[in-house]
Amino acid sequence: xxxxxxxxxxxxxxxxxxxxxxxxxxxxxxxxxxxxxxxxxxxxxxxxxxxxxxxxxxxxxxxxxxxxxxxxxxxxxxxxxxxxxxxxxxxxxxxxxxxxxxxxxxxxxxxxxxxxxxxxxxxxxxxxxxxxxxxxxxxxxxxxxxxxxxxxxxxxxxxxxxxxxxxxxxxxxxxxxxxxxxxxxxxxxx
Numbered sequence: 001x002x003x004x005x006x007x008x009x010x011x012x013x014x015x016x017x018x019x020x021x022x023x024x025x026x027x028x029x030x031x032x033x034x035x036x037x038x039x040x041x042x043x044x045x046x047x048x049x050x051x052x053x054x055x056x057x058x059x060x061x062x063x064x065x066x067x068x069x070x071x072x073x074x075x076x077x078x079x080x081x082x083x084x085x086x087x088x089x090x091x092x093x094x095x096x097x098x099x100x101x102x103x104x105x106x107x108x109x110x111x112x113x114x115x116x117x118x119x120x121x122x123x124x125x126x127x128x129x130x131x132x133x134x135x136x137x138x139x140x141x142x143x144x145x146x147x148x149x150x151x152x153x154x155x156x157x158x159x160x161x162x163x164x165x166x167x168x169x170x171x172x173x174x175x176x177x178x179x180x181x182x183x184x185x186x187x188x189x190x
Contacts, residue, residue, distance in 0.1 A: 002059045002066045004029055010062055016054045020045075029054060083126045083133060085161035090140040093166060097144050103171035104148070113168040113185045114151035120181060122158040141166055160186060 006029065014032050015025045024039060026032035036050040059066035096102050105113075117123050126137075141150065144166055154164035159179045167186075174188035181187070 002055050004055055004058060004065050005067065008065055010058070010065060012062075014058075016050075016057055029058070082124060082156055082158060082161065086126065086156045086163050087133070087137065087140070089162050090137065090144065090166065093144045093163075093170070094140055102144070104169050105171055107149070110148070110169045111151075114154055114164075116183055116185050117157070117164045117168060118151065118153040120157075120184065122179075122181070123153075123155050123164060124158040125155045137163070145169055157186075 013025060014027065014029055015023055016032050016036055017023050018036065018039070020043075022039065024032055024035040026035055033050045033054050036054060037047065039045075040047055040050070055066070093102065126133075141163065148169050150165040151168065154168065156162065157164055157167070159177060160167075160175070172186060175186055176188045177186075
């Protein structure tokens with residue numbers, strides 16, 4: 001399914017040419033869709049799916065306005081907000097440590113987990129962001145892990161929204177998630 005970037009104003013304006021030749025114009029794409037709906041109701045035409053029709057026509061007329069709502073666009077959105085989700089996860093880990101609810105695994109187990117994560121396709125670097133975000137993440141890691149060694153190859157898990165250098169050291173339950181690779185140490189296999 002195509003999606004229109006509403007931040008781009010089309011040079012020819014917002015419009016849709018209906019099957020009977022009527023041109024519907026509006027100030028926005030939702031405005032055009034609303035006009036098409038009202039027009040078809042008044043004219044007694046079948047309603048169709050104006051939202052999809054308007055978007056498809058606009059995208060075929062001017063492809064630069066559009067992108068796929070699935071695939072690359074969604075992945076880019078997920079990556080862009082990964083930093084926020086990881087910082088939230090780290091804040092929760094800090095809270096759990098303060099409450100005495102965190103258990104650590106031994107160094108050998110953490111190293112084995114790190115080896116798996118280091119080669120995983122979902123080991124995703126956080127967007128560069130500001131220095132204060134990086135400092136906050138480093139401070140949270142130190143607060144949660146103390147002096148435990150961090151594997152520099154690890155970043156964040158794009159699927160679980162966790163900080164991998166930290167998660168590798170924590171006693172964690174397995175999860176049922178079909179997106180995780182078969183060899184993931186967090187994936188429930190039974």
